[in-house]
Each structure stands twice: as structure tokens, then as C-alpha cells.
Amino acid sequence: MTKPIDWDAATNEAVGILREYIRIDTSNPPGNEERAVAFLGGILASEGIRYETAAPAPGRSNLIAHIGPGTGGICLLNHTDVVPVERQFWGIDPFGGDVRDGYIWGRGALDMKAMGVIELMTVILLKRQEVRLKRAVTFLAVADEEAGSEFGAAWLERNRPDWLDAELVINEGAYGVADLAGGTTPVFSFAPGEKVPLWLRLVTRGRPGHGSVPHGDNCAERLVKALDRIRNWQQEARVTPVMRAHFEALAAAGLGPGGSEAAILASAAGNPAARARLANTISLTTISTGVKVNVIPAEASATLDCRLLPDADADEFMAALGAVIDDERVEVEVLNRYQGASSPLDSEFTRTVAEVCAEMVEGARLAPELTPGFTDSRIYRVRGTPAYGFVPCLLPMEDLATIHGHNERISIENIRLGLQVMYEVVRRLCSA
Numbered sequence: 001m002t003k004p005i006d007w008d009a010a011t012n013e014a015v016g017i018l019r020e021y022i023r024i025d026t027s028n029p030p031g032n033e034e035r036a037v038a039f040l041g042g043i044l045a046s047e048g049i050r051y052e053t054a055a056p057a058p059g060r061s062n063l064i065a066h067i068g069p070g071t072g073g074i075c076l077l078n079h080t081d082v083v084p085v086e087r088q089f090w091g092i093d094p095f096g097g098d099v100r101d102g103y104i105w106g107r108g109a110l111d112m113k114a115m116g117v118i119e120l121m122t123v124i125l126l127k128r129q130e131v132r133l134k135r136a137v138t139f140l141a142v143a144d145e146e147a148g149s150e151f152g153a154a155w156l157e158r159n160r161p162d163w164l165d166a167e168l169v170i171n172e173g174a175y176g177v178a179d180l181a182g183g184t185t186p187v188f189s190f191a192p193g194e195k196v197p198l199w200l201r202l203v204t205r206g207r208p209g210h211g212s213v214p215h216g217d218n219c220a221e222r223l224v225k226a227l228d229r230i231r232n233w234q235q236e237a238r239v240t241p242v243m244r245a246h247f248e249a250l251a252a253a254g255l256g257p258g259g260s261e262a263a264i265l266a267s268a269a270g271n272p273a274a275r276a277r278l279a280n281t282i283s284l285t286t287i288s289t290g291v292k293v294n295v296i297p298a299e300a301s302a303t304l305d306c307r308l309l310p311d312a313d314a315d316e317f318m319a320a321l322g323a324v325i326d327d328e329r330v331e332v333e334v335l336n337r338y339q340g341a342s343s344p345l346d347s348e349f350t351r352t353v354a355e356v357c358a359e360m361v362e363g364a365r366l367a368p369e370l371t372p373g374f375t376d377s378r379i380y381r382v383r384g385t386p387a388y389g390f391v392p393c394l395l396p397m398e399d400l401a402t403i404h405g406h407n408e409r410i411s412i413e414n415i416r417l418g419l420q421v422m423y424e425v426v427r428r429l430c431s432a
């Protein structure tokens with residue numbers, strides 16, 4: 001018999017690792033993830049866990065390690081890069097890794113260095129406890145997630161597809177919330193799918209000329225008209241199976257609008273976060289035209305960040321958009337298009353998560369969630385590998401708002417909870 005885990009000691013250890021990890025500035029661009037890889041690799045090596053690295057470019061690097069039989073198995077996926085900071089808005093050094101008021105502060109504390117450390121500690125604890133594994137547990141730390149994954153998961157898919165072999169992936173994409181809807185019921189979340197980005201550029205050209213003589217072929221005006229038609233294009237909200245299950249789970253806890261379709265759709269009106277999970281959305285993000293106040297420009301363009309529901313047909317959406325624009329002189333270019341795919345709502349993983357969350361936290365609920373942004377999970381789902389967003393912490397809404405924002409932080413309590421839940425979920429799924 002191995003000794004039971006001393007969770008106080010394990011939490012202290014995770015906190016120490018996270019503090020150092022935050023001090024490694026991996027703001028992307030430029031990323032510099034090779035520093036993170038060296039750091040994580042050093043810890044793995046000291047535990048006698050072998051790892052491999054793959055560097056797509058100078059400064060950029062990815063790391064993989066396995067324990068248990070073979071490779072693949074359950075992949076604990078995390079990205080090592082973080083988004084840049086606006087230092088002047090922080091009340092604390094974003095790369096100081098300070099501990100204050102029971103929190104660890106810094107860029108990446110939530111997105112997603114703490115989760116990376118929780119995953120790392122899970123692998124380390126399974127090894128130290130000599131848990132007999134029936135399937136491999138893989139730790140995969142990738143670069144460049146915050147800038148489109150070209151030096152991370154997307155690069156691995158093209159160059160080291162063997163690194164992506166897995167039966168199941170656990171990644172970022174859904175956080176548990178401690179005070180959802182102002183209540184006190186702890187709600188863990190898992191995300192079997194995410195919105196699908198479709199990034200478009202509209203371009204139109206016209207006759208240049210002197211601003212004093214309008215000639216009726218002003219491309220800037222044509223673009224504005226097209227954008228106005230798009231702005232008025234109503235995107236119908238609908239309740240996908242994941243969101244139906246989400247609202248049913250909340251309703252069972254006395255939270256949210258209830259489980260009826262009408263109530264769910266009504267709740268989305270005036271609630272951007274709910275609406276983003278129930279409809280295709282379009283954000284006008286850039287407009288570019290003109291050189292001078294008295295010159296009619298020859299070209300005007302705009303970009304649209306469209307996010308489709310996972311089961312939406314992108315071709316149909318594009319055709320409908322063309323009909324809405326209704327002007328053949330406005331061209332629509334596709335900047336980026338991904339495929340949509342979702343993982344099962346009900347699986348060995350989701351059942352195990354439900355069990356563990358209920359045992360660990362009294363009165364806790366588990367709700368499926370649709371990630372409104374996108375993560376590296378998309379690459380796995382399209383390959384047919386089940387991938388779930390599941391950050392097993394219970395964050396106050398106030399802390400959640402610091403993701404990509406200022407004063408990002410995670411409580412030490414949540415490190416402990418996350419570590420205990422993750423360890424137990426993975427142990428149950430993998431122990432022989």
C-alpha cells in the first residue's frame with residue numbers, strides 16, 4: 001500500500017511551481033515557450049518522467065510526456081503561452097507570481113498555467129503513488145494557443161500527428177463557478193464542444209476621386225451599406241442539445257431560466273453571454289479605408305469575426321450572408337475557417353466527472369457547457385478524438401472576469417480543489 005496523498009503538501013508544491021511558472025513570461029507574441037518547456041521538463045526529469053520536445057521555430061517549443069503503458073491514452077492538454085498584459089492596469093506585477101490574500105496572482109494564473117500545473121501534478125502524483133495504469137496518461141504542453149496554434153497544436157497536427165494520438169483529451173474550455181447567477185450552488189462545468197470561428201474579410205473597390213465631386217461609386221459608402229445590412233441581419237437563436245442539457249442541469253439546481261425552450265430563448269435576449277451560446281454571431285472587428293479627408297478612396301475593407309454553432313453549416317451561412325449583402329461588388333474572402341465537431345455529452349469521462357464532483361463538493365452540480373471561444377480541442381474533435389473542456393475549480397464570477405484581463409488570479413483553495421478533482425478523475429479512468 002502506498003501512503004495516502006498529503007493534499008496540503010501537494011497543494012503547496014503546486015503553488016510553488018505555479019509561482020515560478022508565472023514568472024516565466026510567455027506573452028504571445030512572441031511566446032518564448034521554450035522557456036516554459038525547459039521549466040516543465042526540469043520538473044518531469046526530477047521525477048524520473050521522460051519527456052520529448054519539438055521546436056517548430058526558434059524560441060517556440062512543445063513538450064510531451066507519458067506515464068503508464070504505451071502512449072496516447074488520456075491526454076492532459078495545456079498551452080504554455082499567455083496573452084500580453086497592459087501593465088499599467090494591474091495592481092500587482094503580472095509576472096511576479098506573488099501570493100497575497102490566499103491567491104496566486106499573475107498572467108496565466110487562470111488561462112491556463114494553473115490548469116497546466118494541476119495536470120502536471122496529477123501525472124507526478126500518479127507516478128509517485130505507483131498507481132497501476134491500464135492506459136497511458138499523457139501530459140502535453142503546447143505553444144501558441146493564444147495566437148492560433150501555428151507553432152503549437154496545429155503544427156503538431158501537420159508535423160507530429162503521433163503526438164495527438166489519444167483516447168480522450170482534457171483541456172481548458174469550461175470552468176466551474178462558485179456563485180453562478182448570484183447563488184451559492186457550486187456548479188462544475190465540462191465542455192464537449194465550442195463555437196466554430198469563421199473569419200471573413202469584405203472588400204470592395206470603386207472609382208477614386210476628389211471629395212468635392214461625389215460620383216456615386218464610392219467604395220467606402222458601398223461598404224457601409226453592406227455592413228449595415230449585415231448588422232440588421234437577425235441570427236436566430238436555437239437550443240442545441242448541449243445547451244439544453246446545460247439549462248436542464250441548472251434548472252435542477254434552481255438556477256437559470258428553467259429547461260423550457262421558450263424560457264431559454266427568452267433569457268438570451270439582452271444577455272450577450274447566453275446569446276453567444278445559442279446563436280451564430282457576427283462581430284464587425286475592423287474597418288479600413290481612405291487616405292485623406294478630401295479623397296474618395298479606391299478600396300474599402302472590413303473584417304467580420306463570425307462564430308457558428310458547432311452543428312451549423314458554414315456554406316449555408318456564407319450563402320445567406322451573400323444574399324444579405326446583396327451586392328456583387330462586395331467580395332467576401334475567407335480568412336480562417338474551421339470545421340465544427342463535438343464530443344459526446346454522455347461518456348465514461350462525463351460520468352466519472354459527475355461522480356467525482358458530487359463526492360468532492362457537497363451539493364455540487366455538473367453542467368455541460370458550450371465554449372464560446374475556441375481552444376486546441378477543436379483539432380482533436382475533428383480527428384474524432386473526444387476532447388472536453390474541464391477546469392475542475394470553482395471560481396467566483398469576479399475571478400473569472402480576470403481571464404485575458406487585469407489582476408488575473410487563482411485562489412490557493414482552487415488549486416487544491418482542482419488538483420484533487422483532476423487526480424481522482426484521471427485515477428478512476430486509468431487505474432488498472
Ligand SMILES: [Zn+2]
Pocket residue numbers: 079111112145172
Ligand atoms: Zn487558454
